[in-house]
Amino acid sequence: MREISLHILDIAKNSVRAKATLITLGVEVDDAADTLVFSVKDNGCGMSEELLKTVTDPFTTTRTTRKVGLGLPLLRTNTELTGGGIEITSTVGVGTLVKATFGLSSIDRMPLGDLSETVITLVSGSPEVDFVLNVKRGEQEFCFDTAAIKQMLGVSVLDEAEVLQYLTEYVRENIVFIKDI
Amino acid sequence: MKSLEELKAIRDRMQGQLASRDHVGEQDTRVVVGMATCGIAAGARPVLNRFMEEVTKRELHSVKVVQTGCIGMCRLEPIVEVYAPGQEKVTYVKVQPEMVARIVSDHLVGGNVVTEYTIKD
Ligand SMILES: Nc1ncnc2c1ncn2[C@@H]1O[C@H](COP(=O)(O)OP(=O)(O)OP(=O)(O)O)[C@@H](O)[C@H]1O
Numbered sequence: 001m002r003e004i005s006l007h008i009l010d011i012a013k014n015s016v017r018a019k020a021t022l023i024t025l026g027v028e029v030d031d032a033a034d035t036l037v038f039s040v041k042d043n044g045c046g047m048s049e050e051l052l053k054t055v056t057d058p059f060t061t062t063r064t065t066r067k068v069g070l071g072l073p074l075l076r077t078n079t080e081l082t083g084g085g086i087e088i089t090s091t092v093g094v095g096t097l098v099k100a101t102f103g104l105s106s107i108d109r110m111p112l113g114d115l116s117e118t119v120i121t122l123v124s125g126s127p128e129v130d131f132v133l134n135v136k137r138g139e140q141e142f143c144f145d146t147a148a149i150k151q152m153l154g155v156s157v158l159d160e161a162e163v164l165q166y167l168t169e170y171v172r173e174n175i176v177f178i179k180d181i
Numbered sequence: 182m183k184s185l186e187e188l189k190a191i192r193d194r195m196q197g198q199l200a201s202r203d204h205v206g207e208q209d210t211r212v213v214v215g216m217a218t219c220g221i222a223a224g225a226r227p228v229l230n231r232f233m234e235e236v237t238k239r240e241l242h243s244v245k246v247v248q249t250g251c252i253g254m255c256r257l258e259p260i261v262e263v264y265a266p267g268q269e270k271v272t273y274v275k276v277q278p279e280m281v282a283r284i285v286s287d288h289l290v291g292g293n294v295v296t297e298y299t300i301k302d
């Protein structure tokens with residue numbers, strides 16, 4: 001992966017496949033602790049303890065198009081290269097939380113990349129799912145919640161290209177405080 | 182600066198036009214982009230977004246850009262499949278953002294498949 005935002009997209013796609021109806025994305029840059037942490041929390045089907053034990057091993061997948069699952073092992077490798085790691089907690093029938101920590105100043109850390117495009121790609125791919133994005137760096141914070149936007153627009157899904165393009169720019173403008181991280 | 186109030190105003194203005202093109206109809210062309218880990222790692226996200234931009238810019242209301250999971254040919258990602266009514270499926274492989282404008286103008290608008298970007302057996 002060339003960007004951390006692509007990992008976020010990929011991990012959140014696992015949540016979509018797990019039939020989540022609410023997916024919460026968190027990104028926090030902590031300059032003092034020298035970390036960049038992202039989290040993906042969902043209310044999807046969850047994983048059994050057995051699956052959870054082997055899930056960061058590349059041969060674990062419930063896909064049928066191929067025999068290896070790559071998303072979590074790749075994320076694990078890329079965080080560990082920067083002195084960080086991943087934590088996964090999951091309960092069957094309740095949901096899953098994946099938390100990935102990167103060393104902020106590590107030379108092996110890829111850039112955060114286009115977080116705005118990641119979020120809107122998720123929304124357009126699953127217009128019926130609700131997404132929340134929380135971004136934080138020190139005192140600066142931004143929260144984006146598609147349920148609130150749907151309510152404001154009086155729609156049940158966000159699937160109009162013009163609206164999605166506007167929202168991409170809207171999110172981008174509001175997270176400039178983590179731009180080029 | 183973009184604001185949600187402005188978004189609401191824009192959408193209210195669009196409402197009339199939108200009602201008529203809500204659902205994926207029989208006569209729609211579908212552009213399907215593979216968005217599993219293999220596709221995402223190979224660069225599918227910007228490809229998908231270039232398609233969405235081009236299609237909105239040209240107001241191609243009968244073209245729907247949709248995402249799918251793993252298409253099953255990971256080394257050829259990013260993969261884009263085009264399903265046009267009455268035509269066989271066309272599979273574009275190793276698609277890069279620079280290739281999108283041409284697929285849209287030649288194939289989606291002009292009806293001519295860009296064979297140099299398609300899968301070779
Ligand atoms: N949020 C989640 N909820 C439920 N199950 C999950 C979740 N995330 C991962 N899993 C399970 O873990 C498996 C491995 O996930 P991983 O992302 O590593 O690979 P994959 O999604 O199967 O394939 P790939 O990511 O390569 O496209 C999945 O097949 C799925 O069974």
Ligand SMILES: [Mg+2]
Binds near residue numbers: 010013014069071
């Ligand atoms: Mg995955």
